[in-house]
Amino acid sequence: MGSSRMIFVALFLGLSVGAMAGDPYLFFEWNVTYGNIAPLGVPQKGILINGQFPGPTINSTTNNNIVINVFNNLDEPFLLTWHGVQQRKRSWQDGTLGTMCPILPGTNYTYEFQVKDQIGTFFYFPTTGLHRASGGVGLLKINSRDLIPVPFDTPAGEFDVLLGDWYNKGHKTLKSILDSGRTIARPDGIHINGKSNKVGDKDAQPLFTVETGKTYRFRVCNVGLRTSINFRIQGHTMKLVEIEGSHTVQNVYDSLDIHVGQCISVLVTADQAPKDYYFVTSSRFLKRPLNSVVVLRYANSNGPASPELPPPPPENSAGIAWSMNQFRSFRWNLTASAARPNPQGSYHYGSINITRTIKIANGHYKSDGKLRFGINGVSHKDTETPLKLAEYYGVADKVFNYDLVKDEPPHEDDKKVVVAPSVVNGTWKSYVEIIFVNNEKTIQSWHLDGYSFFAVATEPGKWTPEKRKNYNLLDAVSRNTIQVYPNSWSAVMTTLDNAGMWNLRSEMRERAYLGQQLYFSLLSPGRSTRDEYNLPVAQLLCGIVKDMPKPTLPYA
Incomplete structure (x- = not known):
């Protein structure tokens, strides 16, 4: 944890409404600063947390209460979001500009949330500007409670692996490029935990060290800006055991595609000759491929890694088919015990009637001659007043209009775009089907805050209602x-049962920054604290609500 301060407190401290008595608290103090880093060997100013890149790992257990006091020592406003952590009833601290005010330079803010009914591998990252391009990312893992059996033997150790594409230009330069109406284009390389070695580099130090005969868990997340990545370990196979909080059927793979924003866990047994091996990454679906390696070393290594790397998957249409088939091979392990949010943990999700x-x-569009991205002809624009706060204080009509995005997209030849804050009304506890349609030539990656969904299908071509017969309605992974x-197109299903305002966004940071995102507003009929906790007393206020008193009742 570096210089993080972490204290385990087993007693209920009364710090938040609804936190369960007896659930431990984990306290952290994080200082966000600039510092020199060189993931691709080119020095630049990066964003560090407690002097680290990647940032400190949060190692928690189901139902732990997490309290993180974040001090912003940058020269810009700053926010962190907890990617994949559902934060039941707490969209106030989701860490997006639509839900909360940014932490101003020289000030601090304390996040507090509970990792309720979850297990698995997640990460955090900064949502302000293009900060994610310069660091501020770290792993957040949630372990099962001791009483809950895990469907594999306890590994000899765990390795946290954050990989992603990287630009040698700093985040301010990249932001200025986007603000000028241009694309940031192709990244410069791929980093693995902030490192990138070359094949044959005799001075490369091992990133992972293993002992012969032992099995290790690799928790891997793609925290990049736009590039899908394939990873593999020279001479070794990988057993998939978890995807974004769900135990999976334990298939064995030679290599795995991991798309932007995704996290997976694999088990790797050190069953080869004791020497060095390469952990290999390759970009996917780029015209000019990017590659990177780091060293995995056996503790009693007696030789360097072979320069002959395992080949990457095919590219072009064959590569898409290969990757699509790999997606279809992922299955939820229905016999494994694990924490599961209700009612999404239903084993019979395929028999629930779709209500929307x-x-x-x-x-992609042009607005005033500048590049914009959007959803169904609407390009989201952040506002000075967070949308959630405007709704809470009853002044939403002064900040945004609901439902600019319709349930059906316009014809793909329609290039008209509306640039405005984008909020879609959701019906409390409705069971929705979301069809992601991609008519472009580049791969997309989508994430929904506050929820898990059943990833039931991905197929080429056009979606029609008849395609539902191809859905996996039995054991699709909840992710x-x-x-x-x-x-x-890809299809997911979920129950909108987590009250609040939640961000649906492209994980391609360039696209999200230029408008490819929206917010779902979910208000329970009773607007009770049983469904959504009240505004925290210490919540930051800004924009037109800055000087308003904090209400004592929800939505007063």
């Missing part, structure tokens, strides 16, 4: 991020 179908089509291949 929303088709989401990504698109929070899904890819959509070029000229293809």
Whole structure:
């Protein structure tokens, strides 16, 4: 944990409404600063947390209460979001500009949330500007309680792996490029935990060290800006055991595609000759591929890694088919015990009646001659007053209009775009089907805050209602991020049962920054604290609500 301060407190402290007595608290103090980093060997100013890149790992257990006091020592406003952590009833602290005010330079803010009814591998990252391009990312893992059996033997150790594409330009330069109406284009390389070695580098130090005969868990997240990545370990196979909070059927793979924003866990047994091996990454679906390696070393290593790397998957249409088939091989392990949010943990999700179908089509546009991205012809624009606070204080009509995004996208040739804050009304506890439609030539990746969804299908071509017969309605993985291949579609199902305002966004940071996102507003009929906790006393206020008193009742 570096210089993080962490204290375990087993008694209920009364710090938040609804936190369960007896559930432990984990306290952290984080200082966010600039510092010199060089993931690709080119020095630049990065964003560090307690002097680290990647940032400190949060190692928690189901139902722990997490309290993180974040000090912003940058020269810009700053926010962190907890990617994949559902934060039941707490969208106030979701860490997006639509839900909360940013932490101003020289000030601090304390996040507090409970990892309620979850297990698995997640991460955090900054949502302000293009900060994610310069660091501020870290792993957040939630372990099962001791009483809950895990469907594999306890590994000899765990390795946290944050990988992603990287730009040698700093975040301010990248932001200025986007603000000028241009694309940030192709990244410069791929980093693995902030490192990138070259094959044959005799001075490369091992990133992972293993002992012969032992099995290790690798928790891997793609925290990049836009690039899908394939990873593999020279001479070793990988057993998939978890995807974004769900135990999976334990298939064995030679390599795995991981798309932007996704996290998976694999088991790897050190069953080869004791020497060095390469952990290998390759970009996917780029015209000019990117590659990177780091060293995995046996403790009694007696030789360097072979320069002959395991080949990447095919590219072009064959590569898309390969990756799509791999997605279809992922199955939820229905016999495994685990924490599951209700009612989404239902084993019979396929028999629940769909009450609403929303088709989401990504698109790129020009507005005043500048590049914009959007959803169904609407390009989201952040506002000075967070949308959630405007709704809470009853002044939403002064900040945004609901339902600019319709449930059906316009014709794909329609290039008109509305640039405005985008909020879609959701019906409390409705069971929705979301169809992500990608008519573009590049792969997409989508994430929904506050929820897990059942990833039931991804296919090429056009979606029609008849395609539902191809859905996996038995054991689709419950997860929070899904890819959509070029000229293809993907379908998910979820119950809108987590009250609040939650961000649906492209995980391609360039696209989200330029408008490919929206917010779902979920208000329970009674607007009770049983459904959504009240505004925290210490919540930051800004914009037109800055000087308003904090209400004592929900939505007063």
